[in-house]
Amino acid sequence: MATVKLLSDAEADAIPAVKAVFDDIRATRKTDFINNFWRGLANDPASLARTWDNLKTVMTGETALPPAVQEMIYVAVSTANGCTYCVHSHTAAAKAKGMTPEQHAELLTIIGMAAQTNHLVTAMQLPVDDVFLVES
Amino acid sequence: MATVKLLSDAEADAIPAVKAVFDDIRATRKTDFINNFWRGLANDPASLARTWDNLKTVMTGETALPPAVQEMIYVAVSTANGCTYCVHSHTAAAKAKGMTPEQHAELLTIIGMAAQTNHLVTAMQLPVDDVFLVES
Amino acid sequence: MATVKLLSDAEADAIPAVKAVFDDIRATRKTDFINNFWRGLANDPASLARTWDNLKTVMTGETALPPAVQEMIYVAVSTANGCTYCVHSHTAAAKAKGMTPEQHAELLTIIGMAAQTNHLVTAMQLPVDDVFLVES
Amino acid sequence: MATVKLLSDAEADAIPAVKAVFDDIRATRKTDFINNFWRGLANDPASLARTWDNLKTVMTGETALPPAVQEMIYVAVSTANGCTYCVHSHTAAAKAKGMTPEQHAELLTIIGMAAQTNHLVTAMQLPVDDVFLVES
Amino acid sequence: MATVKLLSDAEADAIPAVKAVFDDIRATRKTDFINNFWRGLANDPASLARTWDNLKTVMTGETALPPAVQEMIYVAVSTANGCTYCVHSHTAAAKAKGMTPEQHAELLTIIGMAAQTNHLVTAMQLPVDDVFLVES
Amino acid sequence: MATVKLLSDAEADAIPAVKAVFDDIRATRKTDFINNFWRGLANDPASLARTWDNLKTVMTGETALPPAVQEMIYVAVSTANGCTYCVHSHTAAAKAKGMTPEQHAELLTIIGMAAQTNHLVTAMQLPVDDVFLVES
Known part of the structure; x- marks a missing residue:
């Protein structure tokens, strides 16, 4: 298949x-x-x-980030890229590495809110504020 | 504009x-x-x-997740959604909330690797392993 | 360029x-x-x-849909696909064809909310309810 | 699951x-x-x-837009974001709120054409015409 | 359905x-x-x-490109757009038109690597080098 | 920046x-x-x-694929992922490796058509034909 x-x-x-x-x-x-x-x-x-x-x-x-955080970032990218297999496998990995139900809920909320503001920004075609462009 | x-x-x-x-x-x-x-x-x-x-x-x-982690998740979603403004503003916010250069580097690496495996999985159309589907 | x-x-x-x-x-x-x-x-x-x-x-x-609605649908797709040129040109076209400021504001809100719920659904990997699958 | x-x-x-x-x-x-x-x-x-x-x-x-139009915009975003559940549920909602078969067909056509021109524009990396950048 | x-x-x-x-x-x-x-x-x-x-x-x-190459490009776009049906049908078509297992493997690898570097570039928000902007 | x-x-x-x-x-x-x-x-x-x-x-x-074809696949993925930098750099690379203007034009056309049919398929939520699911 x-x-x-x-x-x-x-x-x-x-x-x-x-x-x-x-x-x-x-x-x-x-x-x-x-x-x-x-x-x-x-x-x-x-x-x-x-x-x-x-x-x-x-x-x-x-690693610079805790294993559960690494997996949560993986879930975030996999969600935005619409990868069913990856969302399942990395959510399972995040849980196995210690992600709590409260962290999972917050992860979902941030993913959703980020997508919302991403789309609002793109639809408004906002110029980047100068303050965000200073060299790090 | x-x-x-x-x-x-x-x-x-x-x-x-x-x-x-x-x-x-x-x-x-x-x-x-x-x-x-x-x-x-x-x-x-x-x-x-x-x-x-x-x-x-x-x-x-x-919050259930540290502020810098919240912003890193925000950067991950914004990158996958291709939102220039959002990548700039949330990277700046993550730095302001304590993301270290090592964590930033690891964030970038995980985002890149997740995108790579997301696309490999989609191109192969892999069925989800049963073990990932058990009720949490 | x-x-x-x-x-x-x-x-x-x-x-x-x-x-x-x-x-x-x-x-x-x-x-x-x-x-x-x-x-x-x-x-x-x-x-x-x-x-x-x-x-x-x-x-x-x-056409089956009013011209301004056609352009609003175009803006919605262009936003989700991250096409700067297309968001600009079709927003201008929608305004020229009668989209009011109130309709523009509502369009933005729906685009943002749809993106949010799209991502929440994908992150939760929800099965489609049977009721949505009946033949039209 | x-x-x-x-x-x-x-x-x-x-x-x-x-x-x-x-x-x-x-x-x-x-x-x-x-x-x-x-x-x-x-x-x-x-x-x-x-x-x-x-x-x-x-x-x-x-609302500023008719309910069926709101749902059609929702379908457009959900399609571009590849959300199976959302395409099903909001198509059902649009039909329930009065979207005709002719409007559904036109919605599909516009979604497809927008995606096509979005990708053509991105592949050509076209600069936005000045006329689209005047303040609204 | x-x-x-x-x-x-x-x-x-x-x-x-x-x-x-x-x-x-x-x-x-x-x-x-x-x-x-x-x-x-x-x-x-x-x-x-x-x-x-x-x-x-x-x-x-x-055509300017061999049929199998056309289908491989189709698979690449379909993968990035997350279209299950399209990945299946155009992979089958590419095989039918002569794509070898070695070419399929290389196609997958390039799709994955392109996605990885696409996301790295977007997360770093790199300016385009002048040399890439000269008129063709 | x-x-x-x-x-x-x-x-x-x-x-x-x-x-x-x-x-x-x-x-x-x-x-x-x-x-x-x-x-x-x-x-x-x-x-x-x-x-x-x-x-x-x-x-x-x-390589299993000619260098220009590799770069064209790279352009296809980069376009669908909306990566400006990548579209520029890999289009330049494809030209340097021998992509003709006719091949470039056909590449753009296929990218656009694939995006169109990807979105049509997703909006219709088509089941994959059995014939595409036979083991390779």
């Missing part, structure tokens, strides 16, 4: 470059579960390795 | 419903500066009051 | 297929003014003719 | 702030039916009350 | 203007299959004829 | 990790010119290195 094949574990294991990434995902996340995103990307082992490497670098280890 | 008039202070002061909101913005934010968003919205005093009231409720007082 | 050349009147007159369209735009709109959209499209005379023909058919003559 | 719980009538009735809004929705719309949007928002009673209050103010009572 | 009726062959045959387009689609594509896009558009025979006429002109006959 | 500092050559040279990337960009592209995208990203040397590494891997060397 996807536009690419979703590789089964057997199919993934048969391709060393894919197996290596799947093994690292499992070790890093401490779970056997591999979600469909990686099974789809596995059709292109180089892209799979590159994408996992980037994600692992940014979202794990020493 | 906007599609609506941007009300000057004199014009705003002449409309009691607008003056009341501008006064409250100044008092709440502890600054005389009123940015163009409010000057444009002021053409519709009811919309101005409603929008300010909502924003004040959500973004000030007791 | 555009990614294509904007044809001057002299350049347009030198290409019969372009001249014919420009003449028809002027006659239909009862003005000598040709805006940049058509000057850019004129690099591809077939596309210019096709686009003008479609626009003329839909937006003039016997 | 949503990322939030959809409150049942029993659950809604148990929270006075939610019950009050649901009662008002039923009274205002003269129907017992509460659609999923409100059942999802009800997880955050303050957001529920604020959103309903805004929607009721804008979409009912004395 | 759609917001419009999808015309059956019998219903299409009963409307001469629709039958003419369906016949031409079948003859041009050398297949009896008519996909839902045309069955939905058929509610508005004029829009059906115009859209098919435009598509046929652009996508068949003498 | 950007939300980040654009590093000058002197500033870039003072950071070894940045200098290394800038040197490689210059060597790979056989030009001294470094565009603003890299000067902005240079605030985060790790992100700069990762992004350049990915781009270099995908867009140079042995």
Whole structure:
């Protein structure tokens, strides 16, 4: 039903470059579960390795933002881009990493309000105030 | 240059419903500066009051997320929606509320990576894994 | 500054297929003014003719919606798609065709509120109620 | 299956702030039916009350635009933002408020044509004509 | 389940203007299959004829780009616009017109990377380099 | 004017990790010119290195698609995402890599038509035909 094949574990294991990434995902996340995103990307082992490497670098280890906040930003972008799969998977990740129901509710409210003011600003075609343009 | 008039202070002061909101913005934010968003919205005093009231409720007082995080979520949505004015104003607000350069850099990286995986997922039309669909 | 050349009147007159369209735009709109959209499209005379023909058919003559409403719908889509040029040109057209300041204010409010609820719905990933799915 | 719980009538009735809004929705719309949007928002009673209050103010009572036109603008924004739920619910609302099949067909045509010209303009990066920038 | 009726062959045959387009689609594509896009558009025979006429002109006959490349561009736009139906139908068309698995993989990678750098650029609000603005 | 500092050559040279990337960009592209995208990203040397590494891997060397086609796909995504900077820079790159005026015109036409049919499909909420869902 996807536009690419979703590789089964057997199919993934048969391709060393894919197996290596799947093994690292499992070790890093401490779970056997591999979600469909990686099974789809596995059709292109180089892209799979590159994408996992980037994600692992940014979202794990020493980060500037708490893990739950990282996932909430991910949910915000995924919502604005209309990605059903991504909203589901990153909302689940945010909850797993400690997002409280109150934080989830506030996240939704801010996403909605930002979209509203984004559209109002675009419809009014407002010039940026000089004060926002000073060099940081 | 906007599609609506941007009300000057004199014009705003002449409309009691607008003056009341501008006064409250100044008092709440502890600054005389009123940015163009409010000057444009002021053409519709009811919309101005409603929008300010909502924003004040959500973004000030007791919040579930730290103010800098709220603004970073705002930047994330504004970027995905392509709103130049909003990216500028909310990036400035995030900095003013304590976002560090390291957090800004990580915010940009997550926004970029989320957009990338959003588009990969949509291009592959992946079905949502069952595990993400269990009731919260 | 555009990614294509904007044809001057002299350049347009030198290409019969372009001249014919420009003449028809002027006659239909009862003005000598040709805006940049058509000057850019004129690099591809077939596309210019096709686009003008479609626009003329839909937006003039016997229409199901009043001209100002047509333009307001155009502004709504252009805002959501983040097209600066289009927001400016179709807001101007809506005003010229009779959109009142009160209607403009309400248009902005509905665009903003729709964006807000669109994003809330997407972030919550709501299933469509059965009642909305009955055949029309 | 949503990322939030959809409150049942029993659950809604148990929270006075939610019950009050649901009662008002039923009274205002003269129907017992509460659609999923409100059942999802009800997880955050303050957001529920604020959103309903805004929607009721804008979409009912004395409006500058006919109800069916308001809903058509809502459909236009929802389409451009890719919100399945919203396209379904507001198309149903537009029909209920009197949108004719001819108006629906014209709405679709204008949405499609606006998207086409939006993208053409963005791909050409056209400068806005001076005439569109004069103060309204 | 759609917001419009999808015309059956019998219903299409009963409307001469629709039958003419369906016949031409079948003859041009050398297949009896008519996909839902045309069955939905058929509610508005004029829009059906115009859209098919435009598509046929652009996508068949003498083209400047190979058919598979045309479809890949279509997939790229459809992905960024979040259109599930369109991603499916144009990916299928690209495969049918010769897109190899390696080209499909590279298409996905470029779509993802473009989205990433698009968002990074927007979040940084970069000024366009002068060198990109010289007249073509 | 950007939300980040654009590093000058002197500033870039003072950071070894940045200098290394800038040197490689210059060597790979056989030009001294470094565009603003890299000067902005240079605030985060790790992100700069990762992004350049990915781009270099995908867009140079042995590719499945011709360089001009890669850039045209980039333009298509950038247009749909409304990224002014990206439309300019990748249109310039496509021309430099051999995109003809006829191909540019056809690219614009397909982008516009795809956006039109994307929006029509979304407004009609069409179910995907079974034939498009068979496993590839």
